[in-house]
Amino acid sequence: MKGLTGVSGRIRGWRRGWHERSKLQRIDLYTRVTLCSITWVFAVSWGLLPLRRTLEAEPVAMVLGGAFLAANLAQSVLSTRDLAPAFAHYRGVERFPPGRLRLPAALQAVMTGLVVALAAVGGLDDDGLILLVLDLPVAFAIPYVLLVPVRTFLLHAAVFSTTVVALLAAAGVPARLQFGAAAALAVVILLILLSTRPSVWSLSVMWQAEEARDMQARLAVAEERLRFGRDMHDVLGRNLSVIALKSELAVELAQRGNPAATDQMVEVQRIARASQQEVRDVVRGYREADLPTELTGARGVLQAAGITCTVEGADGPAGIGAPAAVQAALGWVVRETATNVLRHGDPRHCRIRLTRTADAVVLEVENDGAGATEPSGGRGDGGGSGLAGLRERLGAVGGSLNAGAAGDGLFRVTATVPLTGPRPDASGRPVPSAPIASSSSPPPSPVPAAVDSRDTPSAPPEER
Structure with missing residues (x-):
């Protein structure tokens, strides 16, 4: 029961994590999982089924078949590990370390040699050889196609295909099987190119669009802050300058005993109240939702x-x-x-x-x-x-x-x-x-003539 509860908890966690992702993050994860799955599906189908012939062959063929299976699984693990950095390299986020290709390249050479050796000792039938050749470049090529330009990838693929066919010919494989191996390599290389590169390109474009939208939002916020700052400067700059000048003048007049200092301070008070109301108007307009x-x-x-x-x-x-x-x-x-x-x-x-x-x-x-x-x-x-x-x-x-x-x-x-x-x-x-006043509401009634305006309470200074 504890085991079932733990599995159920992990499934719920995966489901919760999936729903918490954005649409673009889901597409990104789906693309990565799909490309990793292609590697493993080919490894356990095209890379495993042809080896059934080796169980009936000589011990040498069995050893070669087991070595190929181990190398193929190791190559698939490396391909899964290198896929994320290859994505980042293609998008220009970070550079792929060149040293990480040394071991996959060495395994690719070993796998090629094992396929040729199996064909030479008769450990594969005709169909098995074609299937094994189809699986041969998959694990290495999926991340590699994201690291180099298309022209470079096709050139390297052509050199690799030519080398495999030449080695098969040297091992005594019939010409029709050599032609079938060349056709199989051409098909699988084009399949990898047309399935991997466009998928990652589309994903890269979507990420760039997402980053552009984020940048546009940040620029809009920055522009709004600048606008608000300009409005506040326009409102307060002139009035504060006038207040400072009139305050200095009032100080000088007060030191001389001139009664005009009182008039200057009254004017400073009026300008300060007017500035206060203007600031309120700016802030109200800034916060109001139209x-x-x-x-x-x-x-x-x-x-x-x-x-x-x-x-x-x-x-x-x-x-x-x-x-x-x-x-x-x-x-x-x-x-x-x-x-x-x-x-x-x-x-x-x-x-x-x-x-x-x-x-x-x-x-x-x-x-x-x-x-x-x-x-x-x-x-x-x-x-x-x-x-x-x-x-x-x-x-x-x-x-x-x-x-x-x-x-x-x-x-x-x-x-x-x-x-x-x-x-x-x-x-x-x-x-x-x-009723709330609106543009279609009638104007308010005037104050009756019998009421003395001096008896009418005045509005606060900030509301005048």
């Missing part, structure tokens, strides 16, 4: 990741005058759910749908990837990460968020934001209020 922009960005990112993304009703809130607060809240929902689709699942299709009822805007994000969104109990920090953070953002405008399985392998996130919602009181807590 719904149309987020929809376009989500569709582009998902499609770049190979996920079919459709957006329905994208002109709704933007085109029918929904409040800016509603659009900002829904923009955060689009951003977070698109991120979770890429991070937590492996879907093939994603649909984003916007609809508007009489009193609310509804956003649905649906995909066919199991676990493509953070669980509804996911931890949120209130800053937009996780479904808990989204619920807090939607709660600020009276909205709600539902997430869960929708049947048929679908996962759906539904955000509903009413067009009438709470507004914060002085302490920041939402309280019931009138």
